[in-house]
Amino acid sequence: MPQITPTSKIVIVGSGVFGISTALWLARAGYTDVSVLDMQDTAAAGYDPLSGIDSASADLNKIVRFSYGAEIEYQRLATEAAGLWGEWNREVEGAEEGGGGEGRLWWNTGxxxxxxxxxxxxxxxxxxxxxxxxxxxxxxxxxxxxxxxxxxxxxxxxxxxxxxxxxxxxxxxxxxxxxxxGFVYAYKSCAWAQHLARREGVKMVLDPVRGKVVDIASGGDGRPVVATADGQEHVADLVVVAGGGWTPSLIPEVQDLLETTxxxxxxxxxxxxxxxxxxxxxxxxxxxxxxxxxxxxxxxxxxxxxxxxxxxxxxxxxxxxxxxxxGNRISVPKTAHVTEEKxxxxxxxxxxxxxxxxxxxxxxxxxxxxxxxxxxxxxDSIDNSFVVDFVPGRPGVAVCSGGSGYGFKFLPVLGREVVKILEGKGAETVYGRMWRWRGGGEDAGGEDGDGDGESGIDGRRNGLEEGEQGPRVLAKQKxxxxxxxxxx
CATH class of the missing domain: 3.30.9.10 (D-Amino Acid Oxidase, subunit A, domain 2)
Known part of the structure; x- marks a missing residue:
């Protein structure tokens, strides 16, 4: 894994929950050269799905809950996130008074x-x-x-x-x-997090050509090189792939760990x-x-x-x-606006x-x-727990994904734990150990559902073993x- 310094060039692929929270906390930790690339202009659209943004993060609303069965670590992290959601509400309401607010984010509805x-x-x-x-x-x-x-x-x-x-x-x-x-307004929350990240100095390249990543390779000096659709190559010290449903397409090595669903x-x-x-x-x-x-x-x-x-x-x-x-058969998104097949x-x-x-x-x-x-x-991850770790055999490339339908509630605090992993301290933290790169059948906790799922504590493969022959393939459905x- 690379030894990053405050001046290391860090590129994050994806401006959804995992990407924008990581960018925010990297900047807060003193990293001064952090850029986010995304093929969708989430800033101009405010992440609003009605404005043509396609991603799990760009949703109307998401559940914030604390019921995790035996998985006390996720329950504790969610409880901590709730306190930060309250702080964000107060900040947003204060900004509204000054004319720049995005509207209340977190609702304690029960x-x-x-x-x-x-x-x-x-x-x-x-x-x-x-x-x-x-x-x-x-x-x-x-x-x-x-x-x-x-x-x-x-x-x-x-x-x-x-x-x-x-x-x-x-x-x-x-x-x-x-x-x-309760719940949070998802698109408003992502827009607020992006505002905070920009305020901390994070650079954004949100464009269907300049921000669209088509390949991630290794340069002659071993540093990762990010190629974008405009033909440019961006050499970095660290690349964090947080592309949501597009992550397995960019990092094929995750196929045994993650599947787009x-x-x-x-x-x-x-x-x-x-x-x-x-x-x-x-x-x-x-x-x-x-x-x-x-x-x-x-x-x-x-x-x-x-x-x-x-x-x-x-x-x-x-x-x-x-x-x-x-050359691989991989599950990919088929969305309303962005993908070729809609x-x-x-x-x-x-x-x-x-x-x-x-x-x-x-x-x-x-x-x-x-x-x-x-x-x-x-x-979805193999066991419904997140995957945040360096990609084996890919120096300077990390993956930050596997939300499994319940990651949104952690938006205000998730990046704090991700930064520890990127700094090489993953083995020292409970979440670093839970979210490590792992093999089939290992149990790392987590759950399953769109903002409100159930536990994955039985270590099942979560359907990743089915492949294209399985019954869940969209083309087989009426x-x-x-x-x-x-x-x-």
């Missing part, structure tokens, strides 16, 4: 982990035990426990214990409300003139919800945004899309899972129908069309 069956699962019970050990069990409300219900009433959370009226309609409601959790997302547009629905699904009145995790449902939803967009995600299956990349549809199976969730839990929304769909592309958006 997170309702709702069972689709009649019992709480083992993961939920283990999470409660760990929160008891950490001294934060008092902020968790089991929805059919009399003492917890009373405490929720005292603290003003009772109205979020059963927003789907499941006890009234079905006679049973098994769930836990985490009153410490897509979650399925749909939205329902809530009209402003429906005051009943507008108020009910507002962040002040509605929590983040997951339904049927580890029970074969794997659906989540977030409160509506300021424009009335109610987002629902389906995570039961993560789709792949294989193409030829430098896609806005989701598989019919996923749409039907989302419609089932709405029909059972929010039947009043069925007349509105689905408003939009999209695939959310990111990288895709949902607009006519499928209506409820019958």
């Amino acid at each position: 997170f309702l982990r709702m069972s689709a069956s009649g019992e709480l699962g083992a993961f939920e019970i283990e999470t409660l035990r760990n929160m008891e050990k950490e001294g934060i069990r008092e902020f968790q409300f089991v929805c059919d426990d009399d003492a917890d219900i009373a405490r929720a009433k005292e603290r003003g959370w009772a109205h979020k214990l059963d927003p789907c009226r499941r006890q009234e309609r079905f006679g049973s409601h098994k769930a836990v409300l985490d009153s410490t959790a 897509a979650g399925s997302v749909a939205t329902v547009q809530i009209p402003r003139d429906r005051a009943d629905l507008w108020e009910r699904f507002a962040p002040e009145n509605h929590p983040v919800i997951s339904w049927g995790s580890r029970e074969g449902k794997e659906v989540y939803s977030l409160p509506r945004d300021e424009n009335g967009v109610f987002k629902i995600g389906w995570r039961k299956t993560k789709w792949t899309n294989f193409q030829d990349v430098r 896609e806005t549809r989701i598989p019919l199976e996923a749409l039907n899972g989302i419609k089932e969730y709405i029909a059972l839990n929010f039947p009043e929304l069925t007349p509105l129908g689905i408003s939009s769909t999209r695939l959310c592309w990111y990288t 895709m949902a069309e607009v006519e499928d958006w209506k409820f019958t």
Whole structure:
């Protein structure tokens, strides 16, 4: 691994969560020559997906949660990140007063982990035990426990214990409300992080030609050379590849560790003139919800945004899309705007899972129908834990990826831990050991889901062993069309 100094030339590929957080913390640590390359102009678009930005980070909103089963290290890091989200909120609100704010980022709406069956699962019970050990069990409300219900009433959370009226309609409601959790506006948060990085001196090259990395090679002196689509070569002391779903295409060596996959997302547009629905699904009145995790449902939803967009995600299956990349068959993104082959549809199976969730839990929304769909592309790791390490046999090249659908919540603090690894201190830190380069079948923790997944503690390969012959390949799916958006 290279020995970097404060004046080392460092190039980061990708301006999403992993890239921009790393750039910010490198600059804060005193590194003065840090550049970020990205083929999308995330600055001009403010990361807004409606402005044509395609990445997992450029999303409407993401879940911030602290329920990690037995994985106490991720729970602690998420709890620390929450404090920094609070600081960012105060900074943004202060900037707003001066006319330069981006809008509130973090919303403490609570997170309702709702069972689709009649019992709480083992993961939920283990999470409660760990929160008891950490001294934060008092902020968790089991929805059919009399003492917890009373405490929720005292603290003003009772109205979020059963927003789907499941006890009234079905006679049973098994769930836990985490009153410490909520969501962040993803695109606004990335824009704010980029603003902070620029303020610290980080240079940005965000352009479809000048910022598009086409190759990373080794120069004659052993230093890495980054080639961009404009024909330029950028010699660096350290290259950090944080390209999200494009990472395996740039670093083929990660194929046994990382795979590009897509979650399925749909939205329902809530009209402003429906005051009943507008108020009910507002962040002040509605929590983040997951339904049927580890029970074969794997659906989540977030409160509506300021424009009335109610987002629902389906995570039961993560789709792949294989193409030829430098002689290898690698799963790559297929997005709405950036890729040569474009896609806005989701598989019919996923749409039907989302419609089932709405029909059972929010039947009043069925007349509105689905408003939009999209695939959310990111990288799953072999065990759902991040991969942050130097690439074996590639001096000066590191990979920083493997968010596995839950990395966004760590945006304010992730780069701090990445910097320690880049400085060669990975073996000395718990996260450096967890996120190291590893082989098949090794268990490094983590979870699975688009901002709200489940644990990977069983060491499974997370589908990476399937390859193109597996059942998750997008080309094998029946895709949902607009006519499928209506409820019958």
